[in-house]
Amino acid sequence: MPQSVPHTDIVIIGAGPIGLELAVALKAADLEYIQLEAGQIGATMQWWAPGTKYFSSPERIAIAGVPLIVADQEKATRENYLDYLLAVVGTHQLDIQTYTRVVRIEQTSSGFDITTVRSFTGVGGPDEPNYTPPPNTQTINAKRIVLAIGDMHTPRMLGIPGESLPHVSHYLGDVHQYANQRVVIVGGKNSAVEAAIRLFRAGAQVTMSYRGEKFDPDRIKYWLYPEIEYLIKKDKIKFIPHSTLESINEKAVILNNGESIDADFVLLLTGYEQDQSLFEQLGINLVTDDRKPEFNLKTMETNVPNIYVAGTATAGSQIRTKVFIETSHIHIDRIVAALQNRVSDAAPEDYWLEES
Ligand SMILES: Cc1cc2nc3c(=O)[nH]c(=O)nc-3n(C[C@H](O)[C@H](O)[C@H](O)COP(=O)(O)OP(=O)(O)OC[C@H]3O[C@@H](n4cnc5c(N)ncnc54)[C@H](O)[C@@H]3O)c2cc1C
Known part of the structure; x- marks a missing residue:
């Protein structure tokens, strides 16, 4: 040596x-x-x-x-x-x-x-x-x-077209940036649920896309679960079950059923x-x-x-x-x-x- x-x-x-x-x-x-x-x-x-x-x-x-x-x-x-x-x-x-x-x-x-x-x-x-x-x-x-x-x-990449567009991120960042913006959040774990609640409170219009039917109460923190359920039930947060993203463009995300959801920002919180x-x-x-x-x-x-x-x-x-x-x-x-x-x-x- x-x-x-x-x-x-x-x-x-x-x-x-x-x-x-x-x-x-x-x-x-x-x-x-x-x-x-x-x-x-x-x-x-x-x-x-x-x-x-x-x-x-x-x-x-x-x-x-x-x-x-x-x-x-x-x-x-x-x-x-x-x-x-x-x-x-x-x-x-x-x-x-x-x-x-x-x-x-x-x-x-x-x-x-x-x-x-x-x-x-x-x-x-x-x-x-x-x-x-x-x-x-x-x-x-x-x-x-x-x-x-x-x-x-x-980040765990989805591997879909548009994933690297500038308004798409795998990181939440400062919540303030989302005020009065339409935001699509992908994910079904604590980080996605917590982000949805925070963004709603920061004045964003939030849509959650989740591949499952509903959030698993055993996997979501006990203080977040009732809150997200309530916000979804009261239409404060839009929840789209059984959905995955096919692609993202400058203005919207396209779901697996062909539906297009307008989005100013897209957060892929999938781990x-x-x-x-x-x-x-x-x-x-x-x-x-x-x-x-x-x-x-x-x-x-x-x-x-x-x-x-x-x-x-x-x-x-x-x-x-x-x-x-x-x-x-x-x-x-x-x-x-x-x-x-x-x-x-x-x-x-x-x-x-x-x-x-
Ligand atoms: C939103 C969120 C909430 C969480 N809440 C909790 C919680 O409530 N309770 C809990 O227990 N855990 C929680 N975790 C998980 C926990 O905080 C992290 O897992 C924690 O940081 C793990 O500590 P660590 O020391 O193992 O690794 P890290 O904190 O990730 O540290 C690893 C370090 O190694 C450095 N490093 C890596 N590779 C190299 C290299 N090649 N050369 C030099 N340096 C390198 C990195 O820069 C990093 O600083 C949470 C995680 C997240 C994302």
């Missing part, structure tokens, strides 16, 4: 909530590590619409022993949580190399060579398709790597997929319909020795969301134990038991 290449024991890739929680634990365990993040701390939350609220209670998404206190004792907003993550970083004096994107990992005789480039956003979000890695690269060598890279990197390029480069097996990385449940080590996964990175492109912050805290203890050649006594989560 050339002398100029910095070397460390462990590299954490990603500084979302779970990457940060892991960093605090590694520091407490006195393990040597470097943390790399493509954007700013909590970059995934940065592209959420302003004012978006977490579904989980604050205490369930708090990390590293730092209380998440919200002024009205309600659910935290994206803004609350971004501030909170900075407070965690400050409290624990974490040293994070932000705006540093990992583009390549190669196995060497001394571990792994990790190639990084400067980047200006986290991986994922509306700017991601326009990102081109700059030519200047840097390399870090590490014995072990934890991929805490998240799972919401690119996101994981960028799996690092897994593929490393030879990590991608399994199940979600194409999640193969890993040992007790240690979080993948089928490639010394490569670990944490947080939503473990989940692949989730078709039905089971892995999120709340259910990922347990990964930390397993990884720290494995890195110290101990066995974690953290119990497997029920969802894993169901699937394994």
Whole structure:
């Protein structure tokens, strides 16, 4: 290995909530590590619409022993949580190399060579398709790597004509822009339902297109479900069941039954997929319909020795969301134990038991 290449024991890739929680634990365990993040701390939350609220209670998404206190004792907003993550970083004096994107990992005789480039956003979000890695690269060598890279990197595309028109987006963005506009929202999960309610209140004329017959009360948050049902029943929001989009043009969307719905904006809130390029480069097996990385449940080590996964990175492109912050805290203890050649006594989560 050339002398100029910095070397460390462990590299954490990603500084979302779970990457940060892991960093605090590694520091407490006195393990040597470097943390790399493509954007700013909590970059995934940065592209959420302003004012978006977490579904989980604050205490369930708090990390590293730092209380998440919200002024009205309600659910935290994206803004609350971004501030909170900075407070965690400050409290624990974490040293994070932000705006540093990992583009390549190669196995060497001394571990792994990790190639990084400067980047200006986290991986994922509306700017991601326009990102081109700059030519200047840097390399870090590490014995072990934890991929805490998240799972919401690119939108799940519908693959229909007009999907890339400028008034069509897979991201809600600032709700204010939709006031007095005709907006068609596609999707049937929490994000689509929440967007419809918010847009209605912001003065938009909302039409929802959903491929199912009606929203599933077991899959929509219990405080959103009655609200959307009420707004649809009272014709405040137009709901078109059993519908899919055939195409989008400058003025309207065309449904599978040939119906044309006028639209000034179209929001395709149909979920996101994981960028799996690092897994593929490393030879990590991608399994199940979600194409999640193969890993040992007790240690979080993948089928490639010394490569670990944490947080939503473990989940692949989730078709039905089971892995999120709340259910990922347990990964930390397993990884720290494995890195110290101990066995974690953290119990497997029920969802894993169901699937394994
Ligand atoms: C609207 C919405 C509401 C949600 N509400 C909740 C909730 O109430 N409760 C809950 O538990 N979860 C919730 N989630 C899910 C949860 O917030 C996210 O899943 C959370 O961000 C996951 O944390 P993470 O640390 O695993 O991944 P992320 O926060 O996605 O962090 C991954 C980080 O890795 C970085 N990265 C990726 N690739 C690279 C690379 N190659 N090089 C360098 N850095 C890289 C990214 O830039 C990113 O910052 C919600 C999600 C959404 C969209």
